[in-house]
Amino acid sequence: MGPRPSEFEIIDRYFSWALPSKWHTQGIGDDCALVDIGATRVAVTTDTTAIGTHYLPDADPLTVGYKALAVNLSDLAAAGAAPRAFFLALSLPSSNAEWLDAFSRGLHEAATQFSCPLLGGDTTKTVMVNGEAAAATITITAIGEVCRGLTRGGAQAGDDVWVSGTPGDAYAALMLRTGTWQGLCDSYLASRMDKPTPRVALGQFLEPIASAAADISDGLIQDLGHILSRSGLGAEINAGAIAVSESLAKFPQEKRLKAQLAGGDDYELIFTAPKSVRNDIEAFARQAGLVLSRIGQTKKEMGLTLTDADGRIIHETWSGFDHFKSDN
């Protein structure tokens, strides 16, 4: 075995080629690639979820099906795209009819809810390892339509930083279910982990007015970090301004903060927008019944300053989630 590069190093080192494209493209390395096909700009994303990695080994297959599509629709939402179609590649250790029935119902539920038809796919049997079934992996490629398209790279100094929903809930559910945190995983927290809501309508609303966006799959700080590094900016963030759910608020501040800032798996949107559209965003939030928190602003100077509700600096060492880092 050679040295073990991280997920981001893998992409940079091995898969960042410069082959000419007949279709104008941008946003490679973002949540979506934006590709101009004729006069239509599409957003395309590919995400794999795997039993044991993204789902607990005994996860309900209905929620597995729902979430497998939801995480891809979340990437489309981050680009401000309207979902149009998806393709499914399913690798299974065996073809258990009961599992497939529930999985396909969950997938169908998300596809119907977000008007995103399944247009093709592939089904593969994975091998047994020492008589044990290999984990199921589900790869979905989703395609949406945008006008301009949001990327991580357009933030301007002085923009507001916003986040949707109540980040940290999915992480809290995972910690409770695995016994890392003491306590019962209530049905609200469970639903945020099992059936995250891709913020598709929010993404489409933001597309003409926001300056940059990402979805929170790896943790708020890490995903904000992608926006800042792509945009060449820093930010001041008040963690105390992040909306917190009743269920998460019951836990001590240290646990809560880690869940909110580094938890990941929330599929909320973090985005930047000029101050001039603050009222429009607040009006959308009221109308949609969706919590949107204004949590800070970007600045010219690189680096991230994190404070708590009382204005004290938070010295955090969490780095968000990297699939190939051994300390996760």
Add this chain to the structure above:
Amino acid sequence: MGPRPSEFEIIDRYFSWALPSKWHTQGIGDDCALVDIGATRVAVTTDTTAIGTHYLPDADPLTVGYKALAVNLSDLAAAGAAPRAFFLALSLPSSNAEWLDAFSRGLHEAATQFSCPLLGGDTTKTVMVNGEAAAATITITAIGEVCRGLTRGGAQAGDDVWVSGTPGDAYAALMLRTGTWQGLCDSYLASRMDKPTPRVALGQFLEPIASAAADISDGLIQDLGHILSRSGLGAEINAGAIAVSESLAKFPQEKRLKAQLAGGDDYELIFTAPKSVRNDIEAFARQAGLVLSRIGQTKKEMGLTLTDADGRIIHETWSGFDHFKSDN
């Protein structure tokens, strides 16, 4: 465990929904879906290949990278599409730098050869099972551009049936490497298994003149069967007319025929075309230096009649490859 449906039953039973699509589509269940995005018709395909299923456990990662893209480009070829872009989802048990380096070089070789840039992707770590690494799976979604697009569904009674190359070579290589056949796997046969040639130029040539096409991933008879069932036709096929490589010709007729007719993994094209374009097809074959065999014709009456070089009926019981059939 419930009953175990086959790969085709899985698709029919669980994933054949009728959700409305904003983009006009056809060919769902074919090698590619054809999707109209604005004035541009694209062909989209998703294929997973897995170590241990599509590659031997000790496969050279360079050939794994090449083949992972080649099999998707072969689907684009079957639709008559010009490759435009692909997306990669890689599920790995660990991030071995040596493996990734060779894999990415193989992938890059195929991408460069067929002018198909990588526009996005996802890297996921799969779990260990009982301390053993789970198999690596590679899912690629490839997008090409077509005018009309070929599907499996357009064959007419009385069309010629053609096949490219020398089918059976990849299967022979597999049989020899696994010791199922006695003998040495020569470098020619090995190359047909490890680095199959997607028939991209042939597909684009055929697009305006052929009536139906499929690539041979599951075996000539099974893939021809897809064309016949989609087109509502039968066929008479002379197996003796299928071009055979020098390497495969050394094996007894029974082995050879099974490899040619049911072998799969060849990624040659099987297609139907009216008699009126016979000369055009032969001229293309000469110019491209590619063997094209005219192996029979379609007929109104359902069913497939297979004969050998002497006109004797072949009673074969092979059904081609089904990932979830236990007898494979």
